[in-house]
Amino acid sequence: MKINTDRAPTYGPAIADLKKEGKLPEETLHRQVKYLDNVVEADHGKLKQLIKPVRGFKTLTTAYATIKGFEVMHALRKGQAAIFQYGGGIMGEVRLIERQFNVYTT
Known part of the structure; x- marks a missing residue:
């Protein structure tokens, strides 16, 4: 599973917390795309x-x-x-x- 976000610094820690809580699979890949917006x-x-x-x-x-x-x-x-x-x-x-x-x- 992939999650694409812009480069806002809050996404990384939020996704890490979701993985720790078991709400996201550990193999979820977080991709920061500079021009997503x-x-x-x-x-x-x-x-x-x-x-x-x-x-x-x-x-x-x-x-x-x-x-x-x-x-x-x-x-x-x-x-x-x-x-x-x-x-x-x-x-x-x-x-x-x-x-x-x-x-x-x-």
């Missing part, structure tokens, strides 16, 4: 590109709502919400958004 950082880059034209936010509430909307649309594009869609293709995404946010098109 690049996938997360790549998503942040896209988010920054979307936020820049907005020129900041006046309140925390509007910031939260706007960023949440960006994240939802990004998840839809990546296909992460496919099981929640009401039909296939773009119309399935439209119906999902309509029902979740009570916004209906005419």
